[in-house]
Amino acid sequence: MADRCRSPDNRVLALKVMADLSQISLLGLDRAELASLVDNLGEPAYRARQFVEAVYRQRVESIEEISTLSQQLRLTLAEKGVSIGLPRIEKRFVSQDGTVRYLIAFADGQSVETVWMPEGDGGEAGDGSEAGELAERFAESVGPSNSSANALPENKAPNAALKRCATQNQRQDQKPKQGQNQGRSTICISSQVGCAVDCRFCLTALLGVKRNLTAGEIVGQVCAVLKDQKVSPPEDRINLVFMGMGEPFLNYDNFVKAARLLVEEVGIAERRMTVSTAGIVPRIYDFGGQAIRPKLAISLNASNDALRTRLMPLNRKWNLEMLMAAARAYPLRTREWITFEYVLLGGVNDGPENAKEVTELLRGMRCKVNLIALNPGPGIEFTTPDADRVAIFQKILREAGVPAFVRRPRGRDIYAACGQLKRTVEVATAPAP
């Protein structure tokens, strides 16, 4: 699919919107849109570059702070109601493990949660965590893809490569860990207020969906956290996962535009971003055609249709056959793999028979599996699986040649782990006693 955000229709729409400047937030506008805005104001073209620098690199909070603009222009913009649109950090919850869960509020009073993990999220290749490094080295050791779609190259043995990487990792572990936190930081961002997908093991699902976030609100979460943490890409290596509240592929255009702005203007490397989808099949096909695209993760969570429909009702619409067909057709780049996420629920989807079914589903694919033991929470009917069942599940996958990694939960004590982003929103929006 062509990049929809650059389509003529969208450009015309953007220009129409700019006729009413009081509606304009600079965050979320790309260079072309900023150029239109500058033109609309009768200002020279170089002002667009000044806006980009101030909004995306300096991450200013108000027009008044853009010192490169003349005082008169700042006054004019303020009079016309143009704003930066940087969202406000309403609350911070700091975990014992250093994870910070932010409650971030937007102009209309809605809020989402955004999570800062100083040592990564425990398993994405490129996120800087030990499991992530292992996954990354695994991909490198198996080598680049020669195929246009998702198939494992012949004469490559995933299991042998996995063992090689694990050994290397153990050797690394014995070295002094100087500066070990550098480059491990990951931001987990939300794409919607709430979520409509209704996965039965997810606290966010209990909120329902309130609205989509704009591209500016998605990028704004990142800018607010970078500012608060006093870090700045690309000088600081930051990883990003679209795995917070919401289903990014149900807010597709805004998500795609946000990803582009984060790469082109904020300076976060494309290969350091991962988007997770519950399995919105048509958008998986669309996403494969994007010029700028984060890595793809698919939330699998079940090994057969009956189980997946029970856990993820959207499986009625896009079943495993349709999902796997989209995953197999997905055009992978060099050293790129699809990640499948599998939340293990005690006694429900964590048996050896489930693991064997997963190996059949993924046979021959260039992929890896992240295993996540359920983060329990009130209102969720499932329990955390026993550690030995998790270990057996992982072993079955690995022995079948499927790289599988157990992700360490981050920020469980502050409800910042996977599927737990809901608590502060509820607290913040509850009426005063």
Ligand code: SF4
């Ligand atoms: S797991 Fe993700 S897609 Fe499913 S309900 Fe929760 S936020 Fe939505």
